[in-house]
Amino acid sequence: MKFIASKTDLQSAVGIAIRAVPSHTTMTILQCILIEASGTNIRFTTNDMEMGIRTNFYGTVERPGTIAVEAKMFSEIVRKLPEEIVTFESDENYNVLIRSGKSRFEIAGRSGEDFSELPNVERDECVTISEYTLKNLILQTIFSISTSENNKIMTGELFEIKGDLLRVVALDGHRIAIRKVALRDSYEPKRVIVPGKTLQEISRILPGEVEEMVNIFFAKNHIVFEIPGTRIVSRLIDGEYFNVDQMISTDYETKLTVKKNLLLSCLDRAILFVREGDKKPIIFDIEDQELRLSIESPLGSMNEEIDTLKEGRDLAIGFNPKFLIDALKAIDEEDVTLYLVNPKAPCFIRDESYTYLVLPVNFIR
Amino acid sequence: MKFIASKTDLQSAVGIAIRAVPSHTTMTILQCILIEASGTNIRFTTNDMEMGIRTNFYGTVERPGTIAVEAKMFSEIVRKLPEEIVTFESDENYNVLIRSGKSRFEIAGRSGEDFSELPNVERDECVTISEYTLKNLILQTIFSISTSENNKIMTGELFEIKGDLLRVVALDGHRIAIRKVALRDSYEPKRVIVPGKTLQEISRILPGEVEEMVNIFFAKNHIVFEIPGTRIVSRLIDGEYFNVDQMISTDYETKLTVKKNLLLSCLDRAILFVREGDKKPIIFDIEDQELRLSIESPLGSMNEEIDTLKEGRDLAIGFNPKFLIDALKAIDEEDVTLYLVNPKAPCFIRDESYTYLVLPVNFIR
Numbered sequence: 001m002k003f004i005a006s007k008t009d010l011q012s013a014v015g016i017a018i019r020a021v022p023s024h025t026t027m028t029i030l031q032c033i034l035i036e037a038s039g040t041n042i043r044f045t046t047n048d049m050e051m052g053i054r055t056n057f058y059g060t061v062e063r064p065g066t067i068a069v070e071a072k073m074f075s076e077i078v079r080k081l082p083e084e085i086v087t088f089e090s091d092e093n094y095n096v097l098i099r100s101g102k103s104r105f106e107i108a109g110r111s112g113e114d115f116s117e118l119p120n121v122e123r124d125e126c127v128t129i130s131e132y133t134l135k136n137l138i139l140q141t142i143f144s145i146s147t148s149e150n151n152k153i154m155t156g157e158l159f160e161i162k163g164d165l166l167r168v169v170a171l172d173g174h175r176i177a178i179r180k181v182a183l184r185d186s187y188e189p190k191r192v193i194v195p196g197k198t199l200q201e202i203s204r205i206l207p208g209e210v211e212e213m214v215n216i217f218f219a220k221n222h223i224v225f226e227i228p229g230t231r232i233v234s235r236l237i238d239g240e241y242f243n244v245d246q247m248i249s250t251d252y253e254t255k256l257t258v259k260k261n262l263l264l265s266c267l268d269r270a271i272l273f274v275r276e277g278d279k280k281p282i283i284f285d286i287e288d289q290e291l292r293l294s295i296e297s298p299l300g301s302m303n304e305e306i307d308t309l310k311e312g313r314d315l316a317i318g319f320n321p322k323f324l325i326d327a328l329k330a331i332d333e334e335d336v337t338l339y340l341v342n343p344k345a346p347c348f349i350r351d352e353s354y355t356y357l358v359l360p361v362n363f364i365r
Numbered sequence: 366m367k368f369i370a371s372k373t374d375l376q377s378a379v380g381i382a383i384r385a386v387p388s389h390t391t392m393t394i395l396q397c398i399l400i401e402a403s404g405t406n407i408r409f410t411t412n413d414m415e416m417g418i419r420t421n422f423y424g425t426v427e428r429p430g431t432i433a434v435e436a437k438m439f440s441e442i443v444r445k446l447p448e449e450i451v452t453f454e455s456d457e458n459y460n461v462l463i464r465s466g467k468s469r470f471e472i473a474g475r476s477g478e479d480f481s482e483l484p485n486v487e488r489d490e491c492v493t494i495s496e497y498t499l500k501n502l503i504l505q506t507i508f509s510i511s512t513s514e515n516n517k518i519m520t521g522e523l524f525e526i527k528g529d530l531l532r533v534v535a536l537d538g539h540r541i542a543i544r545k546v547a548l549r550d551s552y553e554p555k556r557v558i559v560p561g562k563t564l565q566e567i568s569r570i571l572p573g574e575v576e577e578m579v580n581i582f583f584a585k586n587h588i589v590f591e592i593p594g595t596r597i598v599s600r601l602i603d604g605e606y607f608n609v610d611q612m613i614s615t616d617y618e619t620k621l622t623v624k625k626n627l628l629l630s631c632l633d634r635a636i637l638f639v640r641e642g643d644k645k646p647i648i649f650d651i652e653d654q655e656l657r658l659s660i661e662s663p664l665g666s667m668n669e670e671i672d673t674l675k676e677g678r679d680l681a682i683g684f685n686p687k688f689l690i691d692a693l694k695a696i697d698e699e700d701v702t703l704y705l706v707n708p709k710a711p712c713f714i715r716d717e718s719y720t721y722l723v724l725p726v727n728f729i730r
Contacts, residue, residue: 073637073664080634082669103634107665269445269468272438299438300472304447 001065002089003037007081007100009057013044014075016230019201020046020053021071032068034115035088037061045118046071051198052118053205055230063089066112069096077105118233121224123217127161127187131227132210137168137179138203140330140354144170144177145196156193156237158244159223163187169244170196175323176247176357177330190218193241198223198234205232248355252339252348254286254312260336264328266293266304267321273297274321281318281361286310286340295321317343318363327356366430367454368402372446372465374422378409379440381595384566385411385418386436397433399480400453402426410483411436416563417483418570420595428454431477434461442470483598486589488582492526492552496592497575502533502544503568505695505719509535509542510561521558521602523609524588528552534609535561540688541612541722542695555583558606563588563599570597613720617704617713619651622674625701629693631658631669632686638662639686646683646726651675651705660686682708683728692721 017033025031025048034045042059046052067090078086083101090096094109138157146154151173158169164186170177202225206214217224225232270282273295285292289310294303317340327349328336339348349356382398390396390413399410407424411417432455443451448466455461459474503522511519516538523534529551535542567590571579582589590597635647638660650657654675659668682705692714693701704713714721 076637077634080630080637082630082634101669102671103631103667103669105634105637105665105667265445265447266468269442269447269470272441272445272470300470302468302470304466304468306467 001035001037001067002063002087003042003059003061004085004087005042005057005059007078007084007086009042009059010078010081010086013042013055013057014071014078016055016205017044017046017053018071018075019205020048020051020232022048029068029110029114029116031071032110032115033071033074034066034068034112036066036112038064045115047116047118049116050195051201051232051234053230053232054118057229065090067094067096067109068112068115069107069109073107077107118231119222121217121219121222121233123219123224125187125218126226127166127183127190127216127218128185128213129166129181129183129216130210131206131212131214132208133181134214134216134225135203135206135208137166137181138199140179141168141170141177142196142199142203143326143330144172144175144356146172152237153193153239153241155197156195157199158241159190159192159194161187161190163189169241171242171244174320174359175327176244176355177327178244178248178355178357180353191241192218192223193237193239194223195234195237198232202232205230247357248348249341250339252312252341254310254315254338254340256286256291256338256340257309257335258291258306258338260328260331260334262306263291263336264325266306267325267328269304270295270302270321271325273299273302275299279320279361281363282321282324283316283318283363283365286315286317288314315340315343316365317347318361319347319358320361323358327358330354330356366400366402366432367428367452368407368424368426369450369452370407370422370424372443372449372451374407374424375443375446375451378407378420378422379436379443381420381570382409382411382418383436383440384570385413385416385597387413394433394475394479394481396436397475397480398436398439399431399433399477401431401477403429410480412481412483414481415560416566416597416599418595418597419483422594430455432459432461432474433477433480434472434474438472442472483596484587486582486584486587486598488584488589490552490583491591492531492548492555492581492583493550493578494531494546494548494581495575496571496577496579497573498546499579499581499590500568500571500573502531502546503564505544506533506535506542507561507564507568508691508695509537509540509721511537517602518558518604518606520562521560522564523606524555524557524559526552526555528554534606536607536609539685539724540692541609541720542692543609543613543720543722545718556606557583557588558602558604559588560599560602563597567597570595612711612722613713614706615704617677617706619675619677619680619703619705621651621656621703621705622700623656623671623703625693625696625699627671628656628701629690631671632690632693634669635660635667635686636690638664638667640664644685644726646728647686647689648681648683648728648730651680651682653679680705680708681730682712683726684712684723685726688723692723695719695721 036043081100087099096109098105160167215226280297282295401408446465452464461474463470525532580591645662647660656671
């Protein structure tokens with residue numbers, strides 16, 4: 001195999017492909033990028049058995065062929081190449097020679113034979129959404145998935161389509177994040193659980209341009225994301241997602257509107273007094289038009305007052321400040337509104353396009 | 366104690382003082398900043414028993430006094446204070462209250478009684494040097510000290526004054542870094558070993574302004590660095606430093622001038638093939654006006670040619686690329702000149718103001 005391509009193209013393709021290379025695995029072939037060259041096309045494929053990526057770019061192919069190279073080393077070499085024009089070639093013994101300017105790199109490649117092909121997914125109806133919107137949907141919810149494998153379903157996100165509405169849900173038992181977005185077209189109803197790992201990698205791969213579109217294909221066991229030049233195939237998580245609508249209520253006794261940044265920086269000060277492992281709540285004392293936040297721990301204490309717009313009853317309620325911080329950081333708006341019922345009931349931060357639910361924490365005074 | 370000061374002043378003083386707070390210690394008092402307020406002066410003192418720092422700034426002192434507070438927590442609080450005006454007060458039970466805007470922080474302080482005072486160093490003759498020069502002298506040599514405590518002397522740097530010349534030397538058994546600088550005045554000869562840790566912290570504290578000056582005082586067992594508002598006192602390392610002049614030779618058989626950045630980026634590519642622990646040398650093949658660099662390891666191989674200006678004999682010699690990279694990074698000049706004798710003799714990279722010596726590594730072909 002022999003091809004000539006630009007460093008820029010190689011670098012961006014490696015950057016995408018490496019997202020499906022597992023950092024730890026006993027199957028060394030999974031740590032490789034499969035490189036295929038034919039026509040005027042270079043194709044990189046990677047596959048960690050849950051998610052697979054295939055990305056294409058233009059090159060001058062002088063001798064078509066296939067080879068697998070260790071992804072990390074190859075990526076480092078590409079990054080450090082001195083010139084823009086790069087010649088890549090391999091011989092029948094899988095020796096790889098990479099040249100650029102006066103630099104010559106030789107590494108051992110391997111046959112692509114035992115490389116696991118990407119699953120062949122039937123792609124019929126395709127849902128179209130802008131890169132920017134999809135990237136935001138992921139970033140504004142992904143922090144609420146569970147990191148524990150105890151409940152596999154919680155490690156994924158629900159992608160649900162009803163008509164022209166896409167709803168994305170993440171929950172971990174302490175909180176829920178929901179984002180809704182209107183699609184350009186209407187589609188058949190869909191309801192699948194996408195692994196959080198896949199979504200995290202997709203959010204990193206997506207450049208997030210408003211104009212560029214992502215095509216999403218829903219199959220029985222897989223989901224496929226396509227952006228120009230690149231296809232990402234992921235397994236879905238088996239099982240029935242939680243009935244989220246049952247957990248959501250719109251009743252409230254206290255409605256509190258505050259400047260998001262004021263609340264956020266106050267919570268950021270409060271977490272100074274929280275140490276890993278202990279669960280010191282921050283206490284909200286809502287009285288008249290004032291919100292008084294306080295936290296007390298063996299490390300010290302803090303309290304602060306914030307002006308609010310309040311409707312309804314006074315209330316004292318405790319929260320894990322980290323959960324509130326995560327939710328507030330995912331909100332772009334300048335003002336946020338908190339809906340509360342009592343010290344045992346969840347707090348809702350909500351708007352037309354989002355709902356963040358945070359469970360309160362008991363506290364003793 | 367009660368004083369009012371600005372967040373900016375507090376933050377910069379904490380940033381300086383915390384440099385002498387050890388990250389691990391069994392003596393909890395060493396993890397504290399001693400805060401003293403009197404007149405219109407606030408003073409922070411820290412001391413890790415090797416190095417001590419005292420820094421002063423202006424404040425409105427309403428009630429003079431002394432207290433010790435845990436440095437890390439205090440630094441975090443100061444960093445997160447919401448407003449510029451900060452009120453600091455403590456009561457007879459060492460409870461500390463810090464207020465800023467609508468935020469109130471309470472932490473437990475402690476008596477300053479068991480805080481170790483800074484050593485009282487006699488300060489007579491003082492050597493003056495610009496912050497910028499001192500900071501550079503340190504940064505351009507410190508990477509060559511030894512990180513192993515086996516030979517205490519190698520963990521420090523020689524500061525040597527002869528007439529109006531200051532020479533700074535660092536060595537670790539594989540390499541030597543020497544920087545020379547002319548001082549504005551002439552001084553009595555001095556020759557002391559300053560702990561590397563002290564110099565590292567000083568390089569971080571020094572803002573590196575060309576106009577601002579540092580006063581250095583040399584005492585029997587201590588060295589003192591003074592910049593406006595701040596004094597840093599450090600123990601010296603006991604013992605006789607190596608006779609560096611004996612190690613340095615100006616004879617050479619091969620003189621090679623190259624573009625520093627070309628050599629540096631080539632070496633940076635070569636270290637791709639070096640893994641922690643193995644000692645794969647990069648081989649310099651000097652033939653005519655060309656320098657051919659090559660490295661071979663189980664991970665693969667690389668080679669590259671660089672144009673040079675050569676005087677003298679052809680030569681093949683091996684080096685640990687990391688040592689050359691460190692030295693080249695410390696050099697500002699566009700061109701560097703390497704002086705070589707044979708494959709067993711050290712390589713000198715040198716100019717009027719610097720000498721970097723790197724020992725070669727054996728290699729088999």
